Amino acid sequence: xxxxxxIKNGEIALKGLNRSTFEDxxxxxxxxxxxxxxxxxxxxxxxxxxxxPQEDDIDLDEACxxxxxxxxxxxxxxxxxVEKDFDSIKNGVLDYLSEILSDAKTFKVNAxxxxxxxxxxxxxxxxxxxxxxxxxxxxxxxxxxxxxxxVTAEVRDFAAYVSAKKxxxxxxxxxxxxxxxxxxxxxxxxxxxxxxxxxxxxxxLSAVHFVSPPYTSDRARQKVETLCEELCDYCGKISFYCVPxxxxxxxxxxxxxxxxFTIIMRRLMMKIAQKIAANIDSGALITGESVxxxxxxxxxxxxxxxxxxxxxxxxxxxxxxxxxxxxIAKKIGTFETSILPYDDCCTVFTPKHPKTKPxxxxxxxxxxxxDFDPLIEEAVQNTECVLIRPNH
Amino acid sequence: MxxxxxxxxxxxxxxxxxxxxxxxxxxxxxxxxxxxxxACMSQHFGNPSSLHKMGLDAENIVxxxxxxxxxxLGCDASNILFTSGATESNNTAVLGxxxxxxxxxERIVTSGQEHxxxxxxxxxxxxxxxxxxxxxxxxxxxxSADDFIDAVDENTVMxxxxxxxxxxxxxxxxxxxxxGVRKKNKKTLIHIxxxxxxxxxxxxxxxxxxxxxxxxxxxxxxxxxxxxxxIKKGTKFKPLLFGGGQQLGQRxxxxxxxxxxxxxxxxxxxxxxxxxxxxxxxxxxxYLKSKLLEIPDVSINSxxxxxxxxxxxxxxxxxxxIMLHFLEQEEIYxxxxxxxxxxxxxxxxxxxxLSEQRIDTAIRISFCYETTQNxxxxxxxxxxxxxxSLIKTK
Numbered sequence: 001x002x003x004x005x006x007i008k009n010g011e012i013a014l015k016g017l018n019r020s021t022f023e024d025x026x027x028x029x030x031x032x033x034x035x036x037x038x039x040x041x042x043x044x045x046x047x048x049x050x051x052x053p054q055e056d057d058i059d060l061d062e063a064c065x066x067x068x069x070x071x072x073x074x075x076x077x078x079x080x081x082v083e084k085d086f087d088s089i090k091n092g093v094l095d096y097l098s099e100i101l102s103d104a105k106t107f108k109v110n111a112x113x114x115x116x117x118x119x120x121x122x123x124x125x126x127x128x129x130x131x132x133x134x135x136x137x138x139x140x141x142x143x144x145x146x147x148x149x150x151v152t153a154e155v156r157d158f159a160a161y162v163s164a165k166k167x168x169x170x171x172x173x174x175x176x177x178x179x180x181x182x183x184x185x186x187x188x189x190x191x192x193x194x195x196x197x198x199x200x201x202x203x204x205l206s207a208v209h210f211v212s213p214p215y216t217s218d219r220a221r222q223k224v225e226t227l228c229e230e231l232c233d234y235c236g237k238i239s240f241y242c243v244p245x246x247x248x249x250x251x252x253x254x255x256x257x258x259x260x261f262t263i264i265m266r267r268l269m270m271k272i273a274q275k276i277a278a279n280i281d282s283g284a285l286i287t288g289e290s291v292x293x294x295x296x297x298x299x300x301x302x303x304x305x306x307x308x309x310x311x312x313x314x315x316x317x318x319x320x321x322x323x324x325x326x327x328i329a330k331k332i333g334t335f336e337t338s339i340l341p342y343d344d345c346c347t348v349f350t351p352k353h354p355k356t357k358p359x360x361x362x363x364x365x366x367x368x369x370x371d372f373d374p375l376i377e378e379a380v381q382n383t384e385c386v387l388i389r390p391n392h
Numbered sequence: 393m394x395x396x397x398x399x400x401x402x403x404x405x406x407x408x409x410x411x412x413x414x415x416x417x418x419x420x421x422x423x424x425x426x427x428x429x430x431a432c433m434s435q436h437f438g439n440p441s442s443l444h445k446m447g448l449d450a451e452n453i454v455x456x457x458x459x460x461x462x463x464x465l466g467c468d469a470s471n472i473l474f475t476s477g478a479t480e481s482n483n484t485a486v487l488g489x490x491x492x493x494x495x496x497x498e499r500i501v502t503s504g505q506e507h508x509x510x511x512x513x514x515x516x517x518x519x520x521x522x523x524x525x526x527x528x529x530x531x532x533x534x535x536s537a538d539d540f541i542d543a544v545d546e547n548t549v550m551x552x553x554x555x556x557x558x559x560x561x562x563x564x565x566x567x568x569x570x571x572g573v574r575k576k577n578k579k580t581l582i583h584i585x586x587x588x589x590x591x592x593x594x595x596x597x598x599x600x601x602x603x604x605x606x607x608x609x610x611x612x613x614x615x616x617x618x619x620x621x622x623i624k625k626g627t628k629f630k631p632l633l634f635g636g637g638q639q640l641g642q643r644x645x646x647x648x649x650x651x652x653x654x655x656x657x658x659x660x661x662x663x664x665x666x667x668x669x670x671x672x673x674x675x676x677x678x679y680l681k682s683k684l685l686e687i688p689d690v691s692i693n694s695x696x697x698x699x700x701x702x703x704x705x706x707x708x709x710x711x712x713x714i715m716l717h718f719l720e721q722e723e724i725y726x727x728x729x730x731x732x733x734x735x736x737x738x739x740x741x742x743x744x745x746l747s748e749q750r751i752d753t754a755i756r757i758s759f760c761y762e763t764t765q766n767x768x769x770x771x772x773x774x775x776x777x778x779x780x781s782l783i784k785t786k
Contacts, residue, residue: 213717213721214714214715214716214717214718214719214720214721214782215714215717215783215785216717217713217717250783253783254783343713348714348785349783349785
């Protein structure tokens with residue numbers, strides 16, 4: 001019994017002449033994600049990618065789990081490969097789908113014949129196969145509107161395929177097909193979700209994290225690396241940049257008004273992230289900010305932060321409630337890690353009364369009280385980079 | 393060869409530069425303990441329950457280890473039960489003791505400073521309808537035996553009290569408590585959590601005649617994963633686990649012979665050297681205390697008459713974790729409050745009536761027999777550096 005995975009492209013199918021470029025990126029991503037499970041061959045035809053296992057003992061259950069997390073796939077199915085004759089198709093349905101059909105109450109058949117040399121037409125296959133199923137599974141009924149099971153029989157150039165279960169994919173665009181962006185990740189709930197959402201739009205991620213030892217601990221950094229590792233299941237590999245931020249925070253604390261601590265800190269973070277992004281050809285920054293969530297995320301505060309940015313800053317969770325963000329965090333598996341109670345550098349020196357409506361000129365004047373540039377350069381110079389890969 | 397020498401040098405250097413002052417969290421396993429454990433893994437690896445010679449060999453090791461612990465406590469080897477550690481010992485004593493003696497009442501008296509492995513089983517019992525009475529220290533920070541005894545009535549089924557507090561090093565008056573409680577209610581069970589005292593302070597059944605005494609291996613230079621419970625002869629309890637009948641069915645599961653042997657070796661070392669170690673700790677303690685008192689921002693949270701191997705102090709304005717990580721940068725390891733409860737405010741220091749600011753800035757220093765005066769000099773110097781350079785957030 002030979003099984004195959006059939007991938008239905010999502011949005012890529014709507015692309016014009018450059019569609020195959022997008023498909024190539026998707027195939028590359030899938031190939032990378034499945035590599036550790038064994039050898040597969042890949043074929044593209046008619047908006048479908050055919051993935052055929054080249055070894056007998058490949059764990060296809062695990063392959064399906066991994067495919068569910070690959071952006072650019074709208075849906076996929078696991079199908080049985082049979083000879084291109086109707087008896088083989090019937091036997092295939094009996095062998096391969098008997099359990100699903102036994103458990104279901106209603107079904108319909110969906111036949112497709114792209115190999116026009118096949119003697120039966122699609123409606124004929126549908127009719128005959130439907131009758132065959134009814135005569136073998138007496139409890140089941142046909143429901144063409146809302147069937148529990150859709151039995152698909154496809155007759156294509158090389159073989160025929162029988163399948164029943166369409167598995168929903170992660171949607172979106174293949175990671176890497178839209179360019180690169182840099183995620184500012186703190187360790188909270190929001191930033192991993194923001195990264196996930198932008199990766200879904202095809203951006204390849206790198207991550208920047210700020211550490212302030214001894215005010216923050218190795219555990220806090222490790223937590224963020226774990227979060228990135230969890231994101232990797234969706235985003236593929238992530239270059240993780242860890243910026244030593246202690247001196248800058250101490251300098252802000254010593255030299256600038258307390259009420260502006262967070263705003264100035266965020267501006268410096270943006271400046272550093274931007275420099276790192278420039279070095280790696282990354283075209284945008286991503287943050288997990290959500291309007292009005294905390295003092296530094298009011299409209300005036302965001303405006304002050306944005307004033308130092310020359311590249312686009314994406315904030316995909318900007319209009320979301322905490323509960324909505326948590327829902328996604330739970331879905332993608334980052335929530336449990338995010339709530340581990342380690343201080344990150346954003347929470348260490350939080351002022352008692354932060355300015356919620358900072359004026360840009362006041363912020364700029366306060367920031368000018370100290371020459372941060374040498375420390376910014378030093379921080380960028382001493383940034384450590386680790387490549388984080390999916391955990392398999 | 394040259395490379396070997398170089399690596400050896402590096403290893404020695406690492407050992408030299410590392411200053412571990414968190415011995416009440418756990419200790420480095422001592423050489424006799426490692427040797428004993430390894431011998432059981434590589435040579436005496438039989439199952440104590442096997443009928444053959446190798447089984448007997450392993451059984452003898454377990455029997456000998458029980459004798460070693462019994463000798464340390466001044467009791468019979470049959471009173472000793474090996475467990476997976478203090479948490480299991482405490483759970484067995486509290487839950488197992490209550491399960492077998494529930495007819496004797498619904499009140500349980502305990503100190504307000506117990507370890508989580510006593511507090512949580514007690515909370516579980518509270519949920520089942522037991523009345524848990526917490527005795528708190530008096531204004532001077534000391535516990536009075538009378539307060540425990542007064543709280544015991546005819547309906548009191550158990551008294552749970554620790555011997556040495558893990559955060560401050562305070563010694564609780566367990567001997568007087570036991571005598572008073574026994575006089576007041578013969579049926580009341582008494583459990584002593586002696587994890588921070590066993591092997592370091594004299595602890596004999598003749599003066600501490602409890603029903604249960606919990607002990608831990610890794611606090612006294614044995615590996616993690618091994619502990620023991622003393623059970624007074626005739627004291628009834630229900631085991632937590634059921635299975636193959638090992639240790640007379642009181643604690644089933646194949647005995648971890650390597651860990652038991654390691655525990656026994658460590659206990660032997662501690663008992664043989666107790667007076668020497670005690671004198672060493674006293675010297676270190678007085679030295680450190682005098683150095684600390686010279687620093688204006690430091691206050692001592694440990695009582696004067698506590699053990700001399702634990703010193704709890706607060707550094708004005710600098711949160712415990714920040715100072716801990718600052719010291720860690722120079723390979724100096726200390727504890728913030730109790731290592732078991734990351735992030736939570738210490739209930740022990742709270743019960744002493746210390747201010748929030750002082751609790752949040754507390755760090756605990758705890759010695760081992762290898763700690764030197766030089767270690768403390770390095771620690772104090774770095775602490776001062778921290779006080780001068782770290783930003784005050786508290």
